[in-house]
Amino acid sequence: MRPDPAAASALTERRDGARQSSLREHNLALVCRAVFASPVPLSRARLAAQTGLTRSTVSRLAEELIRAGLIAENEADGSGRPGRPAVPLTPAAGTVAGLGLHVNVDYVTGRVVDLTGAVLAAATLPGDFEDSDPTAVLPLAGGLAARLVRQAEERGARVARACLSLPGLVDAAAGRLLLAPNLGWSDLAPAAMLGEALPAAMAVEIGNDAHVAAYGIARAAPGRVAAQSSFVYVAGDVGVGGAIVSDGEVSGGRHGWAGEVGHVVIEPDGPACHCGARGCLETYAGRRSVLAAAGLSPTASPEDVAAAVARGDDAARTAVERAAWALGVALASTVNVVDADEIVLGTGFIPLMDQLRPGVEAQLAARTLAGPWSRVSLRAAPADPAPAATGGALRALETVIADPAGWIAPARSATG
Amino acid sequence: MRPDPAAASALTERRDGARQSSLREHNLALVCRAVFASPVPLSRARLAAQTGLTRSTVSRLAEELIRAGLIAENEADGSGRPGRPAVPLTPAAGTVAGLGLHVNVDYVTGRVVDLTGAVLAAATLPGDFEDSDPTAVLPLAGGLAARLVRQAEERGARVARACLSLPGLVDAAAGRLLLAPNLGWSDLAPAAMLGEALPAAMAVEIGNDAHVAAYGIARAAPGRVAAQSSFVYVAGDVGVGGAIVSDGEVSGGRHGWAGEVGHVVIEPDGPACHCGARGCLETYAGRRSVLAAAGLSPTASPEDVAAAVARGDDAARTAVERAAWALGVALASTVNVVDADEIVLGTGFIPLMDQLRPGVEAQLAARTLAGPWSRVSLRAAPADPAPAATGGALRALETVIADPAGWIAPARSATG
DNA sequence: GATATTTGTTGTGCTGTGAAACTTACTGAG
DNA sequence: CTCAGTAAGTTTCACAGCACAACAAATATC
Numbered sequence: 046m047r048p049d050p051a052a053a054s055a056l057t058e059r060r061d062g063a064r065q066s067s068l069r070e071h072n073l074a075l076v077c078r079a080v081f082a083s084p085v086p087l088s089r090a091r092l093a094a095q096t097g098l099t100r101s102t103v104s105r106l107a108e109e110l111i112r113a114g115l116i117a118e119n120e121a122d123g124s125g126r127p128g129r130p131a132v133p134l135t136p137a138a139g140t141v142a143g144l145g146l147h148v149n150v151d152y153v154t155g156r157v158v159d160l161t162g163a164v165l166a167a168a169t170l171p172g173d174f175e176d177s178d179p180t181a182v183l184p185l186a187g188g189l190a191a192r193l194v195r196q197a198e199e200r201g202a203r204v205a206r207a208c209l210s211l212p213g214l215v216d217a218a219a220g221r222l223l224l225a226p227n228l229g230w231s232d233l234a235p236a237a238m239l240g241e242a243l244p245a246a247m248a249v250e251i252g253n254d255a256h257v258a259a260y261g262i263a264r265a266a267p268g269r270v271a272a273q274s275s276f277v278y279v280a281g282d283v284g285v286g287g288a289i290v291s292d293g294e295v296s297g298g299r300h301g302w303a304g305e306v307g308h309v310v311i312e313p314d315g316p317a318c319h320c321g322a323r324g325c326l327e328t329y330a331g332r333r334s335v336l337a338a339a340g341l342s343p344t345a346s347p348e349d350v351a352a353a354v355a356r357g358d359d360a361a362r363t364a365v366e367r368a369a370w371a372l373g374v375a376l377a378s379t380v381n382v383v384d385a386d387e388i389v390l391g392t393g394f395i396p397l398m399d400q401l402r403p404g405v406e407a408q409l410a411a412r413t414l415a416g417p418w419s420r421v422s423l424r425a426a427p428a429d430p431a432p433a434a435t436g437g438a439l440r441a442l443e444t445v446i447a448d449p450a451g452w453i454a455p456a457r458s459a460t461g
Numbered sequence: 462m463r464p465d466p467a468a469a470s471a472l473t474e475r476r477d478g479a480r481q482s483s484l485r486e487h488n489l490a491l492v493c494r495a496v497f498a499s500p501v502p503l504s505r506a507r508l509a510a511q512t513g514l515t516r517s518t519v520s521r522l523a524e525e526l527i528r529a530g531l532i533a534e535n536e537a538d539g540s541g542r543p544g545r546p547a548v549p550l551t552p553a554a555g556t557v558a559g560l561g562l563h564v565n566v567d568y569v570t571g572r573v574v575d576l577t578g579a580v581l582a583a584a585t586l587p588g589d590f591e592d593s594d595p596t597a598v599l600p601l602a603g604g605l606a607a608r609l610v611r612q613a614e615e616r617g618a619r620v621a622r623a624c625l626s627l628p629g630l631v632d633a634a635a636g637r638l639l640l641a642p643n644l645g646w647s648d649l650a651p652a653a654m655l656g657e658a659l660p661a662a663m664a665v666e667i668g669n670d671a672h673v674a675a676y677g678i679a680r681a682a683p684g685r686v687a688a689q690s691s692f693v694y695v696a697g698d699v700g701v702g703g704a705i706v707s708d709g710e711v712s713g714g715r716h717g718w719a720g721e722v723g724h725v726v727i728e729p730d731g732p733a734c735h736c737g738a739r740g741c742l743e744t745y746a747g748r749r750s751v752l753a754a755a756g757l758s759p760t761a762s763p764e765d766v767a768a769a770v771a772r773g774d775d776a777a778r779t780a781v782e783r784a785a786w787a788l789g790v791a792l793a794s795t796v797n798v799v800d801a802d803e804i805v806l807g808t809g810f811i812p813l814m815d816q817l818r819p820g821v822e823a824q825l826a827a828r829t830l831a832g833p834w835s836r837v838s839l840r841a842a843p844a845d846p847a848p849a850a851t852g853g854a855l856r857a858l859e860t861v862i863a864d865p866a867g868w869i870a871p872a873r874s875a876t877g
Numbered sequence: 878g879a880t881a882t883t884t885g886t887t888g889t890g891c892t893g894t895g896a897a898a899c900t901t902a903c904t905g906a907g
Numbered sequence: 908c909t910c911a912g913t914a915a916g917t918t919t920c921a922c923a924g925c926a927c928a929a930c931a932a933a934t935a936t937c
Contacts, residue, residue, distance in 0.1 A: 062514035063487045064925060065892045071479045072894085090915055098478035099895055104916060127904040128914025214831060223834060275715045289798070291715065298800025299691045299707065300835055308830045309794040312728065313786075322793075322828040374726050375794075377738075381721040382705070382795050384714025412738040414724045415630060418639060419716055480894060481923045488925085506884055515926055520885060543935040544883025 069106075070450040072098060076106045077449045080116050080134050081160075081268025088131030107134060113453045114140035115160065115445070136160040136267065141445060141452075142197050143267070144207035144247075145437025146190055147254055148235075150175050150227045150283065153186045154431040157197040157204060158438035160446075162266040166196035169431065176229035179238060187239030194243065205445050205452060207247055208437030209235055210254040212284070217252055217301050226319070227283055252440070254433040255286035255304060255391075256295045261436025262389060262426050263293040268446040277376065277385045278426070279306050281347070281393035285327045289383050296383075307331065309375040329371030332393055338364035347393040354400050362400075369401040373408020376421075380409070386419045391426035398425040485522075486866040488514060492522045493865045496532050496550050497576070497684025504547030523550060529869045530556035531576065531861070552576040552683065557861060557868075558613050559683070560623035560663075561853025562606055563670055564651075566591050566643045566699065569602045570847040573613040573620060574854035576862075578682040582612035585847065592645035595654060603655030610659065621861050621868060623663055624853030625651055626670040628700070633668055633717050642735070643699055668856070670849040671702035671720065671807075672711045677852025678805060678842050679709040684862040693792060693801045694842070695722050697763070697809035701743045705799050712799075723747065725791040745787030748809055754780035763809040770816050778816075785817040789824020792837075796825070802835045807842035814841040 063071075075096050080087060087095070093103040110116045117137040121130040142159045151174065156167040168189055174182050186209070194204045213225030224231045236249040243249070252260075259278035265271040270293035279287045285307030289296040296303050307327040308320055315324025316334070328334050336345050339353060339361040353361035376388055388409070390398060402423060409421045429435055445452040479487075491512050496503060503511070509519045526532045533553040537546040554577045562571045567590065572583035584605055590598050602625070610620045629641030640647045652665040659665070668676075675694035681687040686709035695703040701723030705712040712719050723743040724736055731740025732750070744750050752761050755769060755777040769777035792804055804825075806814060818839060825837045845851055861868045 062491060062512040062518075062925095063484050065484070065894095068479050068481070068484050068924095069893060075478060088915070096478040100916065101896085101918080102478075102894060105893090121903095123903090125904085126914080127912065129900095129902040129916075131915060214834070296712070296799070299802050300800055300831065302831050303798065303800035305797040305800075305830050308797040308828070310790050310828060311726075313790050320830055325828075370729075374729050378725040378791075378794055379798050381724040382719065382798055383712070384716055384719035384721075386715050412724070412726060412741075414721050414736055415716065415718050418630070478894095481925095484893095485924065504884075516885065517887080517927085518925060521924090537933095539934090541935080542883080543881065545885075545931095545933040547884060 070448070072096075072102065073106050073109065073449050074447060076103060077110055077115060077446055078268060080110070081136055081266070081446050082270065084265070084269065086119060086133030086135045088133060090131060092134070109453070110449060111137075113449065115449055115452075136162075138163065139165070139200060139202050141442070142202040142204050143438040143441030143445070144190060144194060144197075144204050145210070145257075145261075145431075145434035145439070145441065146186055146207060147210040147257075147431055147433040147437065148174065148182060148186050148228070149212055149254065149433075153182070153189060154434045155186070155189050155193050156431060156434045156438055157193050157202070158267065158435070158442065159197075159202055160267050160442060162439075165200055165202055166193040167431075167434075168193060174228055179228070179230045179233055179235070182228075183235055183238040184240040184242075187242050190239060191242030194247075204244075204247065206441035207243075207249045208257060208440045209239070209249055209251045210257040210433035210437050211235065211251060212254050212282075212286070214302055215251055215253045217250065217297075220251055222251065250440070252437065253286070253288075253301070255280045256288045256297075256301075257436040257440060258391060258426075258432035259288035259290050259304075259389070259436070260293075260295050261429075261432055261439050262391070263290050263295075264436075264439050264443075267439050267442040273387055273424075275385060276387035276389045277306065277379055277383065278304070278389045278391060279372070279376070279394065280391040281330060281332065281397075283332050285331050289379075289385070291385075306375055306379055309378055311371045311374050326371055326375040330368040330375075330394075335364050335368050338367065347396045351396045351400060354397075365397060365400045366404050368397075369404025370408060372401065373405040374412070376405065377409050377412035380413050380421055381415075384415065386421055388421060388423045389426050390423070391432065395425045395428065486864070488512075488518065489522050489525060489865050490863060492519060493526055493531060493862055494684060496526070497552055497682070497862050498686065500681070500685065502535060502549030502551045504549060506547060508550070525869070526865060527553075529865065531865055531868075552578075554579060555581070555616060555618050557858070558618040558620050559854040559857030559861070560606060560610060560613075560620050561626070561673070561677075561847075561850035561855070561857065562602055562623060563626040563673075563847055563849040563853065564590065564598060564602050564644070565628055565670065565849075569598070569605060570850045571602070571605050571609050572847060572850045572854055573609050573618070574683065574851070574858065575613075575618055576683050576858060578855075581616055581618055582609040583847075583850075584609060590644055595644070595646045595649055595651070598644075599651055599654040600656040600658075603658050606655060607658030610663075620660075620663060622857035623659075623665045624673060624856045625655070625665055625667045626673040626849035626853050627651065627667060628670050628698070628702070630718055631667055631669045633666065633713075636667055638667065666856070668853070669702070669704075669717070671696045672704045672713075672717075673852040673856060674807060674842075674848035675704035675706050675720075675805070675852070676709075676711050677845075677848055677855050678807070679706050679711075680852075680855050680859075683855050683858040689803060689840075691801060692803035692805045693722065693795055693799065694720070694805045694807060695788070695792070695810065696807040697746060697748065697813075699748050701747050705795075705801070707801075722791055722795055725794055727787045727790050742787055742791040746784040746791075746810075751780050751784050754783065763812045767812045767816060770813075781813060781816050782820050784813075785820025786824060788817065789821040790828070792821065793825050793828030796829050796837055797831075800831065802837055804837060804839045805842050806839070807848060811841045811844065 089103045093100045119133040138161045146155045154169040157165045214223040263274045274293040275291045287306035288304040308325040312324040316328040318325040318328045505519045509516045535549040558575045570585040573581045630639040679690045690709040691707045703722035704720040724741040728740040732744040734741040734744045
């Protein structure tokens with residue numbers, strides 16, 4: 046099968062020797078990333094100054110990126126300064142797009158985003174997928190995806206890649222979902238099960254939903270890392286998931302399963318957790334635990350809890366205070382291990398933010414080692430009905446932005 | 462001061478545009494790293510196959526590395542295969558070396574290591590530096606370093622760089638020690654305080670001792686990442702420090718203070734810790750706590766504890782079991798957050814390894830989320846009287862190996 | 878001793894960047 | 908309105924570095 050079986054026997058087959066073309070690819074990516082990373086449009090001259098390349102080289106590279114539909118020339122607005130006015134370069138609108146898909150316990154959602162960050166198509170199918178059949182649910186997601194791709198294409202965009210987020214343990218390199226406890230799924234290759242509706246050539250990567258959501262939260266736009274891009278993300282759904290983000294990159298750890306803040310130990314003899322251990326954060330701050338402690342229905346929402354606290358319900362207040370205390374303890378341990386200076390609370394914690402804050406901050410202040418030099422700040426994730434779908438679309442686009450040459454070559458051959 | 466104040470005003474001044482010479486530097490580093498990373502000597506032809514470069518290019522680059530004294534040609538040993546015999550290339554012995562220094566509470570130690578990993582010079586000064594005066598202790602270390610450098614130079618080697626490890630919070634980028642609680646030092650620039658004895662041109666980087674030790678443990682030789690190179694390292698001295706290592710790289714976190722496993726919370730209402738919080742791992746597994754719980758003198762050693770347990774001392778056994786339990790709880794939380802599949806216990810934990818193992822493993826097995834797919838293994842760090850000095854020397858060398866062009870240019874001008 | 882095989886070296890051509898001159902498009906002063 | 912001044916973008920040419928292919932060297936096998 047392999048073209049060169051003998052060479053593959055070597056222990057480390059890297060093949061990253063750089064040739065002339067690698068140089069071009071590198072500089073092309075450099076210029077492309079710079080255009081996308083900048084909050085303000087850059088001219089060729091400014092790009093040259095920033096990258097250290099000459100104006101002539103930047104011109105050649107920019108030309109290529111423009112032809113590929115990745116960046117566009119804008120109208121020069123009178124700067125008032127003498128000299129030939131600069132032509133601002135910005136991400137191209139409506140040409141190339143990424144698809145983010147998210148299969149969760151109570152919905153399937155997707156969105157197509159273009160290089161400017163504009164949403165070209167979006168849709169959500171509510172449902173109850175607890176202990177569901179993946180061979181039924183994934184084709185549903187595939188159909189949704191195909192409709193979104195068609196909408197985007199009707200608006201003139203090409204969908205480059207897709208990222209499918211799942212609430213569970215994922216082996217991203219192998220493209221396999223190992224376990225999604227709440228869906229009741231285990232050991233399957235989801236991308237292949239989306240069905241025939243999607244274009245066969247479209248690459249579909251998979252990821253853990255909290256990781257992908259955190260990735261999106263760390264981005265202000267496609268290819269643009271947000272000002273606040275190093276944090277611990279904690280999502281409060283039925284399970285408490287999370288991610289460790291530094292400089293916009295999600296740390297995967299050995300297998301890509303890092304960030305499981307929900308199973309940091311709060312009290313070694315605490316309540317039994319479904320994971321088999323005792324005293325995990327999830328048993329204090331998971332949705333079911335909070336609802337039970339607050340005396341609310343298991344189907345109530347975080348907003349219901351917030352409302353109960355607001356109207357003075359003692360059980361609800363105690364439940365939220367306990368969750369805040371446990372979150373603070375778990376996050377203090379986490380911060381000491383990973384050295385973050387920001388915490389972002391997402392999904393179910395967002396409506397409870399104001400009520401959680403004092404308790405979480407008290408524990409963080411008391412227990413983080415580096416406190417005097419680096420106060421840990423706490424904020425809510427932006428309100429987004431589908432953060433993992435958004436993050437997935439941005440992730441799909443970033444592979445194009447980070448390696449424009451890799452996109453241009455296949456795209457050209459596919460177009461004919 | 463700055464040559465180009467206008468350009469510095471840009472938000473992100475990267476300047477990583479690649480020119481032709483960058484290409485050469487990249488490939489030079491690639492070949493160099495490949496020679497050092499390989500456990501078995503490689504020929505030019507094998508290097509070409511591995512890197513994807515042609516044999517002619519590899520020949521040119523190897524020639525340059527040989528001239529610079531970084532690699533050397535060995536005698537060809539009869540392979541028994543037909544064809545012209547390959548010339549094995551290996552790290553050069555005794556030409557270029559790195560210096561590791563470690564100032565700890567009870568000793569100052571240093572060692573000079575060459576590119577093959579051979580120790581060219583080493584020395585240790587015992588002492589009691591608890592709450593000491595840095596303006597007295599650091600010149601002591603500087604003098605030790607100068608003697609070691611001289612010894613190495615007498616043996617024909619040039620010491621390229623140095624790495625000074627300190628037991629505390631370090632800002633490596635700024636070269637400042639922020640706080641070393643046990644030394645009683647705070648907010649100083651240690652490299653400049655080593656004194657005049659060291660060659661002025663020699664760069665001295667500083668690092669946290671646990672991070673640097675972990676770095677060394679993840680290396681089989683200079684530039685060669687060990688087979689087991691992703692782990693959580695925990696060092697048990699008076700304080701319990703640590704590091705998170707993945708693929709041989711130590712994760713720093715936001716400020717470089719990641720890995721403080723000693724302050725992961727075990728019991729939120731546990732014993733008061735000197736850090737101001739309660740129930741930190743250090744209050745269960747730190748040396749002073751264990752000695753006190755075992756009923757031994759505060760100056761006793763970990764070996765004394767192990768001996769007491771071995772002869773059936775109940776208090777010692779209980780103390781060690783409690784430490785093991787706490788270590789297991791803390792490491793389970795840590796593993797869930799950073800996704801490691803190996804734990805390495807170092808310094809004071811090494812003699813207690815056998816006695817700690819069952820308790821630690823029980824907690825790890827019960828509490829790690831990804832257990833079924835990835836069993837966490839536990840091992841002792843190799844016995845090394847000065848792991849941070851070794852790690853520091855390797856780190857110093859790795860900057861040369863990773864950027865040979867950066868070493869060759871200044872080295873040539875310095876030699877004349 | 879002839880042949881096959883693999884390693885390392887030597888020329889030639891191609892690719893991509895830098896440097897500098899050149900063109901373009903604007904501001905502002907007289 | 909004209910003309911200098913200024914900065915952006917383009918063109919031309921030389922140079923650096925790699926791939927490719929042919930070649931030389933050193934060994935095993937028949």
